[in-house]
Amino acid sequence: MEGIWMTVAFYLLAATILGSALLVVMLRNIVHSVLWLAVCFVAMAGLFLTLDADFLAAVQVLVYAGAVCIMVVFGIMLIQRGDMGSTNLFNSQTKAAAGVVALVLVVCGYLSATTQWVGTAVAVPEQTVENIADILLSKYVIPFEVAALLLLVALVGAIFLAKEVKADGHND
């Protein structure tokens, strides 16, 4: 009983993810693309929920749907144009794109065909947050700190850019 519902949920979510991702790429208006991107992210969170990873699902909603989409929104508002109808266009590099896509498909297909998929019988622990925290601050503390450093550099860079614009404004 449980298994059937999980399968149904998986296929519904997978269809939502693929459909919305396709719409993100295909739509001409970048605003609609962003909104479908948010739908895609939320559906991904649903997929995490079916795998009992509720913390990851919440992170997915908070960081991706709640923050990454907002970053794109900031971008859209800063470069406002009169007509938003053709802001997310295709270019003419179809041959190169087809080649890259074919390569990615072949590599993914080959890897997934040759991988030995082992399903573990061990249940997912009830409390995933503690385990993630333990691993993050012990085994993976150096990558974690490097990521923090990267964010700091980005932050300093943003402040520097903002300051420079201001100085120019005074000179003009």
Added chain:
Amino acid sequence: MGENIFTGIAAGLRTILAGAGVPPLASEFIVMLVKLVAVIVFVSLNVIWLVYMERKVCAYIQCRIGPNRVGPKGLLQTVADVVKLLAKEIIIPRRVDKVVYLAAPILVFVPPMMAFAVIPWGEGMAPIDLNIGVFYVLAVASLSTIIFWMGGWSSNNKYSLVGGMRVVAQMVSYELPLVLSLLGVIMLTGTLSITEIVNAQRGTWFIFAQPLAFLIYFIAGVSEVNRTPFDLVEGESEIIAGPYTEYSGMGYAMYMLAEYGSMMVISCMCTIMFLGGWLAPFGWTFLPSWFWFFIKVYAMIFIFMWIRWTYPRIRVDQLMAFGWKVLVPLSLANIFVTGVGMYIYRAIGW
């Protein structure tokens, strides 16, 4: 008295379903459905009542009487207003982004409603007792930013667009201190589960252990629901009604009601994180736990309204400067002091 009235109803429903030969999974499903529908109905009714309360509080502060014609003491005023708004034409201006324009006021109710799924209304009365409850509420609440922006952007109106930009800037800026202020409490309890956080307050409420965090959370919360003194989003003297400018009839009403829904979420979170949730103060357990929760939530809501009708609106640059230069550093300092304090307590051996 009445302590087990709601948990009793759930238990009774389960017994009846089991007696009728319904399989356990289906009966769990039905009980969950009943719980969620009950929460949705309860919150919707509350929101309608809150509009009335807001007008009465406002009237009291301004030495007026307020609504007093429809129903006893004017209690049915909002019901009449909602019926009127339902009957009104929904005007769709030319060249709006139609689907986004119509979807925004419907979606705007989703994040607050989803947050209510984990709010414990009394002891053992959380519809769903998630072990990451606090984090879940924050994650769901972060979705409302983009929905307000949908309304502001799709209206194809410059006031709406300015309002939409303000929503995004303000909500993103104040989400940071909102989350960081809760970290102090989470550090003290070492859990993200709402039930455990409330139970950890049996000794002292966290408003006494974390007064600064409470203050930051409250201020950021006022800003998150876009109320005075942070209601620049709909500053009527500058940008008419911000993202809601072009909306008419029920579309507009949905935004207004969703604002009260979010205000209830923030008040509930204040109650849970800092005011001891459903715990009775001074051991006054003669009132049931759900009643205490309710009183605390309404006390918080009253403070929200009190502030709204007594303070002027602040400027945009003041808003940003206050958020980034005061609230964020203070909440970081609070985390630091909490961490150091915990180590000192442990070293002393309390």
